[in-house]
Amino acid sequence: MPGGAKAHLLELQNVRTELQLRDGVLTAVDCVSFHVDSGETLGIVGESGSGKTMTALSILRLLPRSGRVTNGQVRFKGRDLLALSEGEMEEIRGAEIAMIFQDPMTSLNPVFEVGWQVGEPLRLHRATGGRESMSKAVEMFSRVGIPEAARRVSQYPHMFSGGMRQRAMIAMGLSTEPSLLIADEPTTALDVTIQAQILELLRTLNREFGTATILITHNLGVVAGMCERVVVMYAGRVVEQGPTRDVFAHPQHPYTWSLLHSIPRLDDESGKPLRPVEGAPPDMLQLPPGCKFNPRCPFAIEQCSKEEPELLPVKGAQLARCWVTQAGDELTEPGA
């Protein structure tokens, strides 16, 4: 990395992604900067429409037809992915960076054998032959805990349950042993019991393969259990990031604070009512001036509706995009 002491595996700098809609240009991702180091697991949390998935798709340049990254850099192993040709990008996808998606029911092609699909990255990137890729698929099936792997590879997706399909997707992603795996809400579409199994599998494989993982989720519990660091997104922006432990213990952005206070806890005996995040998610085509969270923020001060704060170090290793905490004030229960 030019001028940097240590090179990150992946580093986003000021990435902006725009979608051309009928009603105008929607900035789905704006001023997004974060990094991922080798072997670590980074969580990205935020509500639907906060730009998590668009950020991931921007990294791999898999945006829908209407989407375009209009600003910033995505540096992966020192190369700017946004400057690569489509052919060079194809060599990175599936080989260096793999991605698994939210809905395993629709992410596999219904008319091809699952083993054929799982072995495809190897055939594409490692010049593996057809038969060899099938035996590798059998091996990967066993590693991700699909029983009767040898028989299962020649079955079709409709013969797999949701959990098994997601396992197959993970097998597909990891078959080439990429350095980075992006998992976009990998458990959202699954039953709760299966969710835990898939997360456990991801954790184990992350350790075994040493693959860095970006885990996109709207579930704070998943982040707490899986990720060393977390990035919180709101309205297409990173509003807070830092070590998971610190962010959960003392959030430095009111949005994170509100999210954490909206989670019911079994061990909470105080009987206090839950505090949902007030207001509605922002209209991405008509964002408010100033801090994008200010209309819903219980801590907002006058400055918040006038000027948008930057993402700056606030406390320890935590960064936040908030005038209040940047001024050194604590976020405590309003009225307390």
Place this chain on the structure above:
Amino acid sequence: MTTYVLRRLLLMLPVAFLVTVGVFLLIHLSRGDPALVLLGEDRSPQAIAAIHHELGLDQPLYVQYGIWLGRLARGDLGRSVITHQTVSDAILERLPATLELGVVALLWSLLVAIPLGTIAAVRRGSVADHLATGFTVGGVSVPNFFIGIVLIFVLSVSLHLFPFGGYVPLTRDPYESLRHVLLPAIALGTAGAAINMRFTRSSMIEVLNHDFIRTARAKGASWRRVVFAHALKNALIPVVTVVGLQIGGIIEGAIVTETVFTWPGVGRLAVESIFDRDYTVVQGIVLLAAFSYMFANLLVDLVYGWLDPRISYA
């Protein structure tokens, strides 16, 4: 799979029975009198009655139908009223020419439709897409005899690139045979090509929006590979349905084309027989057309199973 085919063939029997009733009624309600054709100038009532008696036309309709069905069950389509050749011989003699024309027309329609439809879908809104749409509108709205006449005029008469009509059996001279079949096949297949192209395009557009296409892209597959290796097999499923209808319709489509190109196939035999009031031959040909629809349907269902593993024959 074998049991499935057998079951399907068995299920065809009741349909086939209904088809024979339909064909028989249609022909006998609409036919002119073959006696008039046979007799020429001498049209005395006695002569007409004699011929009616000879052909069994003086019997009640249900008796005539019973006799015909009974022979049919034994594989006997009867004899031509005019030439006395057996109907099956008359049809079999003409069938190779029609099959050659039909197969080449079908190949032409698919070779045009699938690549064009795919390109139009991938490059939606591009010049190629608009040209393909123009081709569709033209292909469907211009009748195939007109396409035939234009092809003959431009490529045969003016440019001397192709012979204008006639048939050379494939077994005698494959090259000449193909040269002769090309223009009628294009005339016959273009409307189908236009429809198939439209189906391929819309089906491909839909398939390309599926999540599994993004998965394939995320694996590092190139666009070309995504389209042809991942999407096409999915996109062909609806196309197979219309192609099946076209296979069934080859004989009826060939009627006009074969006449324009003086192609000695079943279609022209049908036209000649209709003019001659040769109702036994017409019956045989209509029956053949109906059966080819039924077999095309079976074929379509089998191809579905091959394209889409979710369809099972159990």
